[in-house]
Amino acid sequence: MRVVVLVLLLLCGLAQAAELRDIDMDREDGVFRLRSVVWFDAHQAPLYAVFINYDLTEEFTSFVAESRNLEPGADGRRRFYIRNQGCVWFFCKSFERTGVVDHKFSTFIRSTADAELSDFEDSVETWTFSADGDGTLVEYTWEFRTKFWVPPLIGPYVIRRKLERDGPYALNRIEALARGEL
Numbered sequence: 001m002r003v004v005v006l007v008l009l010l011l012c013g014l015a016q017a018a019e020l021r022d023i024d025m026d027r028e029d030g031v032f033r034l035r036s037v038v039w040f041d042a043h044q045a046p047l048y049a050v051f052i053n054y055d056l057t058e059e060f061t062s063f064v065a066e067s068r069n070l071e072p073g074a075d076g077r078r079r080f081y082i083r084n085q086g087c088v089w090f091f092c093k094s095f096e097r098t099g100v101v102d103h104k105f106s107t108f109i110r111s112t113a114d115a116e117l118s119d120f121e122d123s124v125e126t127w128t129f130s131a132d133g134d135g136t137l138v139e140y141t142w143e144f145r146t147k148f149w150v151p152p153l154i155g156p157y158v159i160r161r162k163l164e165r166d167g168p169y170a171l172n173r174i175e176a177l178a179r180g181e182l
Contacts (some may be wrong), residue, residue, distance in 0.1 A: 017041040018171035025160040034142040042178035044106040046127045054080040060173035094118035121145040
């Protein structure tokens with residue numbers, strides 16, 4: 001009986017309140033724009049610490065096959081590497097981004113891919129953190145243009161569906177990491 005109670009307590013402790021409040025994905029003239037707004041039941045500083053640490057990314061999303069912090073550049077700026085992998089029906093694609101990270105503690109993070117080292121002509125991701133009640137609101141935007149072909153009608157639909165389907169799991173993992181529960 002004790003084991004059952006302990007398991008239930010652990011499961012209750014991992015139950016999270018992350019809430020996807022808005023998501024929008026579109027494509028215009030070859031440029032994809034993704035925007036989401038998520039409320040987390042966690043404070044800004046620990047959420048910021050999770051998002052800025054690219055070594056943690058693989059722990060909360062299956063879309064990222066490999067991710068890591070790189071040594072800072074000559075200018076002292078943070079650098080990152082990400083390899084994503086995704087499949088649509090029988091077509092699978094792996095693509096990489098390497099770039100720099102600009103940030104202000106607990107306020108915003110912006111990662112910009114270097115086109116020479118990435119499978120993207122342009123790629124800028126931004127996370128903005130703001131207090132909201134007892135939690136934190138995170139607005140995420142990703143504007144990108146790929147060097148590879150993405151089906152014009154299917155691409156945005158598939159990306160959005162994947163985010164809607166797999167997003168809650170990732171958001172709850174992010175929240176649990178920020179709360180020190182994982």
